[in-house]
Amino acid sequence: MLMNVKKKITISDVAEKAGVSKSTVSQYINQRYKYMSSETKERIERVINELNFRPNDNARNLKVKKTKVVGILVANILHTLSTEIIQIVEDRLQHNGMKAFVCNSADDPEKEKEYIDLLIAKQVDGIIIFPVGNDYTVYNYLINYSIPIVFVDRLVDGITTDSVLLDNHAASFLAVSTLAEKGHENIAFFTLPIDFPVTPRIERIDGYKKAMAACQLKLREELIFSISKDKIQDALQNCLHFNKPPTAIIAGNDLVLLQILKYLKKNNVSVPEKMAVIGIDNVLYADLYEPSITTIAQPIQQMGLKAAELLLDRIKNESQHPFITYRFAPEIVERNSI
Amino acid sequence: MLMNVKKKITISDVAEKAGVSKSTVSQYINQRYKYMSSETKERIERVINELNFRPNDNARNLKVKKTKVVGILVANILHTLSTEIIQIVEDRLQHNGMKAFVCNSADDPEKEKEYIDLLIAKQVDGIIIFPVGNDYTVYNYLINYSIPIVFVDRLVDGITTDSVLLDNHAASFLAVSTLAEKGHENIAFFTLPIDFPVTPRIERIDGYKKAMAACQLKLREELIFSISKDKIQDALQNCLHFNKPPTAIIAGNDLVLLQILKYLKKNNVSVPEKMAVIGIDNVLYADLYEPSITTIAQPIQQMGLKAAELLLDRIKNESQHPFITYRFAPEIVERNSI
DNA sequence: CTGAAAGCGCTTACAG
């Protein structure tokens, strides 16, 4: 049964064995049965099954410009947000007869570029990107090739296209105002680095600052930390010795939250008595932690659906309406950490 | 700059504009500079950049049989195990000049089949599969097409190929024997359903039974639960009223563990005093829970590397050595839940 | 050092 070197079956093999022309086999494959006798149809069907024939898409796509495949290029496949959105996007695509190839940039702009080249080379019909790079020329390739793109979670300076992301300002505002209502004044904000611009981080910091002002709280720059994951615990430890230490912390995302909780637990800092905590991004274990963690969640379902819809619209009807950036309202899930 | 309908640039356009033949451009693209004057080379290079030319892989692959792309077909992209392994596999592939398209079966055998067809149609060089289906004919397509495949995490009856998975028997044994040493006799085992055979679940149950015997503990079938996620909490509640209720629980995977912890927390069952808990699969929050959770982890790094290596070997040297199923030893991470 | 020509496996108007 298993043979190592096996000549690939082509449409010619099928045609020959079925005693018809390649054209006719092609008609069959493309389900244009209109002018086909049922005998021919059945014969071809049988031969295809016997030979286990699968048409070569590479050849097909050379003629037919649509591939019915879209690329989903994620900044980092380890982020739960990405995989959850992928799942939703894919489901929509499926309903529209399309399939998705997921590519993982692994936070590496170079890899991202390579995948963009590959997806162009494979002639995908469109791409959904969680961008990592900040070099707009890369994304311009796609635009030059008239390949529709939708950005998710992050934006790129210099590129205008349909985009879907959280209303990050609102997320920060929600966090700050909720804490302010509980009487907190010294609220620390922790987020990952912004060496190069990462939309959510920048916007959440900015939102934090504006929210502090709106709540008439004094902005203390030294309570804003934008640092790498493994420096968070040290920074937190450090700021507890400020002469006015924070009484509340906002974690800029799930990874940051994890570090903060690890520190607080290790050092028996009681939550929320000694330190209130709010995390942006919902996390699986929010209910499980003691106390359960108040979080600000992204409406993932809606965001995924919108991203898919935007891409499908562009793919189908070369619609020329202007590009739109959709902002989705965050939702606070109040638990017991504040 | 942006034009909606834009003729795709082909090798002919480049050739014409550079004043050379298509062959020469092709030589350039394929980095066969040996017999090329540097003037020609530079001229072509310049034109390619000017025109923003990207060769069409579909055309290329029609001639050149290798695509330098592999498929990674995951049962469910939401499982952390999958994405972690993907990340590792991809890194190895990258070092070998290959790229990966990730496809998500979303636990749906029908989708899996469609993706297999698509990957064949795209002529990928090989596929790494976390299988969902139990119908071996699907995977046989691949074997018939001489496309190397490596199974990860699960096996499929009737298909012999290189495979990489946890030594599930050892995992169960580790859990049971550790609990037995602490004096537990009534150890419950919770896992997801096995309506159709899912290797890890079946093997872990089987391993549990054998381990109980090996530890000279009485096997009580009523303490083995193989049920869907949303029935776990009820089942757990129920078994606490047995006249000999379990004093320890083994969670068959991370999803099961989550349900169990939710129940125990909600009902103030103290861990480990009233109930000891061990989870198979490491989880992000193992250290964070109160008390921290003892887990049995898969050596993900090694498993990913092996899977990549096996696939690359098959792709490179049509090696004919017999197929091997690699079993990886689990590791127990003792924390405070037992 | 470079080009003309054949061919990869399909699709599609067109002819019959």
Place this chain on the structure above:
DNA sequence: CTGAAAGCGCTTACAG
């Protein structure tokens, strides 16, 4: 109702 022929955009032996 079906087939012959051209062509999609590349690559590659071969000739010069």
